[in-house]
Amino acid sequence: MSRTIQVGLIGFGLSGRYFHAPFLTVNPYFKLAKVVERHRNDAQAFDPAIQTVRSHEDLLSDPAIDLVIVGSPNDTHYPYAKAALEADKHVLIEKPFANTSEQARELLDLATAKGLVAIPYQNRRYDADFLTIQQLLEQHKLGDVVEYEAHFDRYRPDVLNSWKELDPEGGGNLLNLGPHLIDQAVLLFGVPDAVFAEVRTVRPGGVLDDYFDIRLFYPNKRVILKSNMLAADNSLRYVIHGTKGSFVKHGLDIQEETQRKNILPNTPDWGQEPESQYGTLTTPEGKQTIPSRRGNYHHFYDNLYRAIVGESGPEVTAEQAYTTIRIMELALESSRTGRGLKFERGRPAV
Known part of the structure; x- marks a missing residue:
């Protein structure tokens, strides 16, 4: 393990609480450092070491965050992921990757231009x-x-x-x-x-x-x-x-x-x-x-780590992510x- 990926999670509903936080907790390649919750503190109840912030802007302004997981409602996937990529963060996006194929194409183009990973959570x-x-x-x-x-x-x-x-x-x-x-x-x-x-x-x-x-x-x-x-x-x-x-x-x-x-x-x-x-x-x-x-x-998550550190490509390819939305x-x-x-x-x- 060359380094630990610092993770920021947007949203702590079903996706964040049960699909992401438990796996990040037991995986030594990742550390769930911050969670965006507008009004609640459920992430800290899950793990007191997690810091709660109240907006995605607060999360994206932290230079220590390497990976942003977008686990908020579907209509926010594209704007939050785009903002994360523009802030030079890798992004893991809950399905759907985007609501339209044009949004998906734009996110994939932006990630490629910046040398970042943008991948849907196809668990x-x-x-x-x-x-x-x-x-x-x-x-x-x-x-x-x-x-x-x-x-x-x-x-x-x-x-x-x-x-x-x-x-x-x-x-x-x-x-x-x-x-x-x-x-x-x-x-x-x-x-x-x-x-x-x-x-x-x-x-x-x-x-x-x-x-x-x-x-x-x-x-x-x-x-x-x-x-x-x-x-x-x-x-x-x-x-x-x-x-x-x-x-x-x-x-x-x-x-x-x-x-x-x-x-x-x-x-x-x-x-x-x-x-x-x-x-x-x-x-x-x-x-x-x-x-x-x-x-x-x-x-x-293991494949996501290897993709972020450059050891291999993501198993969910850009073509597959785009094709799913287009279908x-x-x-x-x-x-x-x-x-x-x-x-x-x-x-x-x-």
Whole structure:
């Protein structure tokens, strides 16, 4: 370890409290030094060594801060990240990376010009189920994939009094859960040829979208990405069909649930799913239970450290960050027009 990265965190809600602070606490490469909270002092209750400041300007003016994590509401991601980059700070941005592809492109261009890291927090790449799927594909257990279906469903019939469900500038289920499913698909299969989607509101009294069905078209496969906030039976996660077999997986990765129990992520069995959540591989030879790989959000932070100190590039590339946002834009336009839309290929200007 050549140095410790001094971290400033904007926001200490669900993201800051349960996804970032615990992992930063147990990782010797990072020190969570300051947290921006407008009115509360929850960060100091979590760790009295953390200093609370009341504005992002107070945080960005500190020359000791190396990395700024933007964990505030979605409509603030772009302005806060841009301000952090202009202050010569690396930035880790909660999903979505930005609300529009033009905002994403601008942030990526600025980071490149300044030699800084700007990366979205795509922790779901390191869920137990997705790591297991990657292993199966690497081992060619399914053959060539012809259809890939991923779900991130919930059952929340009541509309919450939250910006995530009410703010038209950054709320809605597509911006909330869409980046997870889209990023995973882009990581596995790259940029699609075209996008067709239905994005709508299904809950009585709903204000913003709470349902999406996105179809990504590739030359030899179809990718289906779905989320429904009225799914009482919401255990299904993946159904993948290939030329050699099929894989079906139920149950959500346990890392978030464990973190909400105030358990620090340094336990020996961290991220190990129960056997009841193992997936099933079906081939002409029969059915086989596939033990899940251990979920591991630690890997994201370790890669982020190496990217900041120049030992390796970020695993979430600029092209992937941009592509994820652009697919969400095309999904909204497709839903509005009822047409499939071509994805214009080309790397972001970074």
